[in-house]
Amino acid sequence: MMRIKSLAASPDRAGRYRVVLEDDSVLRLYRQTVEDFGLYAGMELSDEQMQMLQTAAGEMSAKMRAVRIVAASSVSKRDLEHRLIQKGEDPEQAKAAVDWMSDMSLLDDGKTAQQIVSRCISKGYGLSRAKQALYEKRIPRELWDAALEGYPEQIDKIMDFLESRLGDAPSDQEVKRAIDALLRRGHSYGSIRRAMQEMTMDPKEYPED
Helix, strand or coil: CCEEEEEEECCCCCCCCEECCCCCEEEEEHHHHHHHCCCCCEEEEEEHHHHHHHHHHHHHHHHHHHHHHHCCCCCCCHHHHHHHHCCCCHHHHHHHHHHHHHHHCCCCCCHHHHHHHHHHCCCCHHHHHHHHHHHHHHCCCHHHHHCCCCCCCCCCHHHHHHHCCCCCCCCCCCHHHHHHHHCCCCCHHHHHHHHHHHHCHHHHCCCCC
């Protein structure tokens, strides 16, 4: 048996109630778990009840953390599960939380892929950078084509970038540095060449390495 030594009257900033057991160990439980088990100071829990309580606490912790992560950024199912485990959640409970989010229609890899691609376009990134973003977010490969369909070449964005980096008479070294920066942003050399031609710059002077 294990007796509850104290139960906080109000939750902390994370919305959890501090529960101190008679061995001075501490549980931090969400309201739903406290109410589901009818917890109160002085209550005695059997070993079986304690095990059930700890399991329920872990499940609720994973769910609430999943909600916070999804609210803060665009994540895929695989990425969310990975991040939950990294944060210390039990792998099985992390997977269950992801399934719960999916069942609640709060997690959709297809929509997440579209959001990631739209963000890359707005930032002026090239196609390869968008693919890298999808890879980093663990978006399933079978969803890439639909998300990337019609990805713009972004000649205007490349020209804006070059104009912001180069003065009226840039040196060869400055131009090469700007081209390298555009390549890192995911633009193809062909797109960069076309943008340079629009700006009446001779791309032949800066051949692809």
